[in-house]
Amino acid sequence: MADTMNRASKDDAPLSTANKESQAIDEATDGLIVQRGDKLVARAVTINRPRAELYAFWRDFSNLPPILDNVVRIDVLDRERSHWVVKAPAGGTVEWDSRITEDREGELIAWASEDGADIPNSGRIEFRDAGARGTVVVATINYAQPGGTIGRVISRIFQREPKMQAQRDLRRFKQLMETGEIATSSRTQQQLEEERN
C-alpha cells in the first residue's frame, strides 16, 4: 500500500502541501481514500494526548458537532453508517449519508459519502504517535464541487477556505482533548450562543 500521507517516493513533504492538487489527489486516493471529487484538503495537528483516546473520541461521531463548526447534526445510524447535516449559505443545509470504509483501532478511520449526497465527499483521519509531543492527527478530505447556483455559493464557502475550516476544526479538537474545553473569548452566555450560531 502506498504511503498516503507522504509523497514517499519523491520527498518527505505531506501531500496536502503539494503545489499540484490533481497529482496529490491521485496519490491520496491511491491509498485509503475512495475518490469522491477533485478537491483535496489535508491538515495536521499535534495533540498532547494518547493516540487511543483521540481515536475513541473521534470514532463516536456523535461527539463531533461541537468541534466541526459547519456541522449541524450527525445521526449515528449504525456502527458503519451516519447521516450528516451541514450548514449551507442563506440558512439552508446540505445532507449526506456516510459509510466507514476503513477502520483501524487507534490508527485511522476512513469514510465515503453514499449515493445521493448533496456534496459527495470522502476522507480519512489518522492518529500517529509523536513521542513527547503526543499524537499527530492528520485529516484528509476529498470532495466534489457541487454544480448549479447553489453549488457555486456552497463552493465559495467550502472551497475558498476549506483548508482554514479544516484547520479550525482540528484546533477545536485539540483544545477539547488537551484542556477539556473549547476556548472562547465571549464574556456572557448570550455572546457565546451568538458566536456559536
Place this chain on the structure above:
Amino acid sequence: MRALTWHGKHDVRVDSVPDPEILNPRDAIIKITSTAICGSDLHLYDGYIPTMMAGDILGHEFMGEVVETGARSTLKKGQRVVVPFTIACGSCYHCGKHQYSGCENGLPADNQDIGQELYGQPMAGLFGYSHLTGGYAGGQAEYVRVPFSDVGPIVIPDGIEDEKVLFLSDILPTGWMAAENAEIEPGDIVAVWGCGPVGLFAVQSAFLMGAERVIAIDHFPRRLELARRFGAETINFEETDTAAALFEMTGGIGPDAVIDSVGLEAHGFFVDNVLDQIKKSTFLGTDRIHSIRQAILACRKGGRVSMPAVYGGFVDKFPLGALMEKGLTLKTGQTHVQHYMPALLNAIMEGKIDTTFLISHTLPLEQAPQGYKMFHDNQNEVTKVVLKPGMALAAE
C-alpha cells in the same frame, strides 16, 4: 458593571456593560481590586495595534477577589489572586515546556488564522489586547472572566497589599525574563534602553543576577532618577550621543548584554527614527525600531541581545549584518508569566524586589480615561497608573 472600553485612537471611555459569566468549566470570575495601565496599552491608545473593535474592554494587568468558579476551577471564593496577562492552558506541548506565551489553546480557534498568516504560527491569547490575541475582555473593569483559572492566577497570602504584588501580572516577570534572556554573568556590564516599568524591573533584575554595572538609557529625568536609585548609571539620550557614550563607558568593548525595553513607540528625533515614521505612515514599514538597532550596534562581540519590547510587523534597516558579524544572540518573546510568578512572589515577600516605587498615581476606575491621557502625555512624572474600581471619586 463598569469597564474601560476602547473606541478609537485616543478615545477610551468608562461604559456600563453586562457582567461576565462562567462559560467554561475551568473559568473563574474575579472582582477587580487593582488594575494598572501598561506601556503596551498606550500602543492600543495610539491606534498602533490592528484588529481593535469599538467597545473592547482593555487591561491585562489586574488582580482581585475570586467571586465565582467553574466546576473545574481550583480557586475558592474569597481568595485573592493576581492573574497573568498571557492565557495559558497548562497542558499543551508549549505549556509543558513552561513556554506559556506559546500556549496553543488560549486563543479561540477562529482567531488563530491571523497569527498563523502573519507569523507562521498562531500566537497566545492575551487579556484586553485586540482580536489578534483573542478578543478577550480585559481587567480594567469591575469584573473579569478568567479562563484556565486552575493554572494561571496565583493566590496571594493575606496581609500583603495589592500594590506589592499587582505587577506580578506582567511587568515584573517581563523585566525579570528580559534580564534572564540577557544571560548575565557576574561582572557583566548590561545596558538597558527605556526606563519605563519594564526597563526599571530589568535594571533591578540584572543586578540581582550578578551584573556589575547597569547603564540605563531614557530621556525622562524622573525615570532615569528611578534607575539610578537601583544603582544604575544613566544616559539621557536627548543630551548625549548614546552610542558614543556606551563605547567610551565600556572602554571600547561595549556592554556584554543589551536589553531593548522601548519597543514600537521609540521616541526621539533620530534621523532613522523619523524615516521610520514616514515609512510607517506610507505603509512601507510597520514598526519603528530605533532602540533595537542602536542596542545591536552597541553590544560587544559575542554578546547577548534581549528584546522584551513589543514589535508587531516587518522592520526595515534591521542590522542583520551586525548581528551576524559580531556573533550576537537575540532572545525575545511575550513573557512566560506563569513560569516566573511563584519565585517572584517569594522574592517580593522576602523584600528582595521592590515594586511599589513605580506607582506614581492611583485613580478610581471611573477616571481611567484621565489616567490614559496623563500616562500618554506626561511620561516623565507618570510612571505607573493604578486603577481601583472600589475607590471613591476624588472631589473635583
